Amino acid sequence: xxxxxxxxxxxxxxxxxxxxxxxxxxxxxxxxxxxxxxxxxxxxxxxxxxxxxxxxxxxxxxxxxxxxxxxxxxxxxxxxxxxxxxxxxxxxxxxxxxxxxxxxxxxxxxxxxxxxxxxxxxxxxxx
Amino acid sequence: xxxxxxxxxxxxxxxxxxxxxxxxxxxxxxxxxxxxxxxxxxxxxxxxxxxxxxxxxxxxxxxxxxxxxxxxxxxxxxxxxxxxxxxxxxxxxxxxxxxxxxxxxxxxxxxxxxxxxxxxxxxxxxx
Numbered sequence: 001x002x003x004x005x006x007x008x009x010x011x012x013x014x015x016x017x018x019x020x021x022x023x024x025x026x027x028x029x030x031x032x033x034x035x036x037x038x039x040x041x042x043x044x045x046x047x048x049x050x051x052x053x054x055x056x057x058x059x060x061x062x063x064x065x066x067x068x069x070x071x072x073x074x075x076x077x078x079x080x081x082x083x084x085x086x087x088x089x090x091x092x093x094x095x096x097x098x099x100x101x102x103x104x105x106x107x108x109x110x111x112x113x114x115x116x117x118x119x120x121x122x123x124x125x126x127x
Numbered sequence: 128x129x130x131x132x133x134x135x136x137x138x139x140x141x142x143x144x145x146x147x148x149x150x151x152x153x154x155x156x157x158x159x160x161x162x163x164x165x166x167x168x169x170x171x172x173x174x175x176x177x178x179x180x181x182x183x184x185x186x187x188x189x190x191x192x193x194x195x196x197x198x199x200x201x202x203x204x205x206x207x208x209x210x211x212x213x214x215x216x217x218x219x220x221x222x223x224x225x226x227x228x229x230x231x232x233x234x235x236x237x238x239x240x241x242x243x244x245x246x247x248x249x250x251x252x253x254x
Binding site: 032118 | 134136138140143144145147148149150151152154155158159162163166168196198200201202203204205206209229231233234235236237239240241242243244245246247248249251252254
């Protein structure tokens, strides 16, 4: 299989000590991969879990991927997205000069995700 | 206005140092309140931001609310939801013996929220 024109999509999450924490992120990765069969979809973590974002992107680059989109799977934009993620991306771009690395907004800011979360909150009143 | 039969709905989030972090949670609270006008909807935070969950519930109880639902606005279930939140709820129940306090699952585990997040991830490939 020729990966040279394949896109990489990295779902970038915080990480946690409890292994159970990763379960919804793994389901999200699997659902995204199923909907985007032409892309290579992977999870990466800021801390406490592996793989890291630099390691994940390096593995994609080693397989010939030259375009990677990063989706921050965070609800809000705090220091992790305002400072840590840009610093990581600076390092990745320096390590892989030919890479097109693109970062989109935090998943929790998306209007569709916001609508689904509001629906869940309202439904919780009926529980 | 008689609040004695009103329900309380607390959106419980982590909190962060950056004030900007709270914006999507505030939008979520406002959207939820608009869809649930008969409930009192409030935000509360685990750390770094106020009000706390105990203070938020105490204020609701002081206004005559005796049924409170807590929605953990967290993507995954780590130590904060497995240990910190149950401990907070134990303290709240001890402080307010007549209160019916109900906690639902993490928002990030909801199938509807998962679908919306997957849609956002797939759409990010087109950015």
